[in-house]
Amino acid sequence: MGFIKGRSRNTYSDGVPTKESSSFKGISEQQLEEHLNVARYGSFLLTDAVRPSFDLTVVPSSGWRRDTYRDKETCIDVPVIMASQTREKLFDLFIDLLDPLGDEVDVVLETSHEARRGGHDDLYREQIDLPILKSLLYDFEDSILNDGCVGIAVLNPRVPMEVQFDEHKLLIMYGHDLEPFEEVLRQHGLWRSETLKFITEAEHIHSSTDEFGERFSDLRYQLGVEGD
Template identity: 45%
Template sequence: MRGSESSSNERLKRHIAVKQYGKFTLTEAVRPSLDLQVIPQEGFRFDSYKDDRSRKEIPLLVAAVSREKLFDVFMRVTEEICRDAPLVDVVLETSHDSNGSAHMDLRSEEMDPVVARSKLWDFADILMDDGCTGIAVIPHISPVRELQFDEHKLLIVYGQRETLNQARKVLEDEGVAENPGLKVITDGEHLHSTSPEFNQRFREMCYAFGADVGWE
């Protein structure tokens, strides 16, 4: 039994150590399942999301971007969809201390977009490599639009066609191609990675954005 357990642990370690699939490099935040239900690859696709409250279909674009350009693409899309917004809301998302069963959203409202982008750069480490941290940027502008950089390190843009096309242009400029049949890591089972250091770093990020909940 011990031999079998040891063999399984070694297999898991080897699997987690794999960071690259073809030309696609993962961050430290997530890994596909051991049986590779989804093989990570770069690309984007258009989709839709059904809002539970309004029952409306909301158009979206989801993108998987290789690590070496992921954060730059995120920041470029952020700047593009916030270009004409005087203020933005930032939502910090965490599943720390929840055993992955739930997540908590902490909101910082009405930030100057330039200040918000500067703080995003300050916390690029946790946003890239913590599998229990995500963030959303929501411009104060009509029509409603949102950019989510989730804990799986996917970029998800919600909005009307014009907004999605803004994101598409950035992605294509960065060499990320549209793939209508793209399978992203959340389309299969997957593994998240975090650490106590990232838990503390998340709290620091909350303080920096003014979105803390009274942690001591």
């Protein structure tokens, strides 16, 4: 099925500072449609949630790298792993990365369905058993994978550790001990590359549909999450 699915599909660009610098400037509608319908880059298959820039500043690929996140409130540096995986293996990897968090977790649903462009809303659910959460996530696998306006964060504030499955369908892991996550990544055949670039590091396009918006509402109801 193509990336553009009639009038119900909505797309918007992100990750570019000005319209003048957009790689999509001046291209024809046919060129745009052909670009958006390309999902495979070598052995890497994208979900329907996102597409790279027209000039392919970053070519999607599998792998992971270490980074550091600086908390603006505490000014503390937190070790981070960022990972990218091909669509066929992505969701199972996400599910397995939740195991190091423990048996009971908190969940944050991140959505830009109703938010202004560039913003998003966070919806919280505290203390849910991990097996129950996994079962619910599998029920909504298709929309979680392919909705470019939805992300999920699962965390254990008592450890503390966190796994994000963001709107770009990248996996981001936070914590002072990242070895358990590294072991899961290795078990899934994903290897470290310090030169790896992610789709968020250049211009890119998000995509969603009205149907995905409705599915998100269903997921929110099933999880019993609350607004910020």
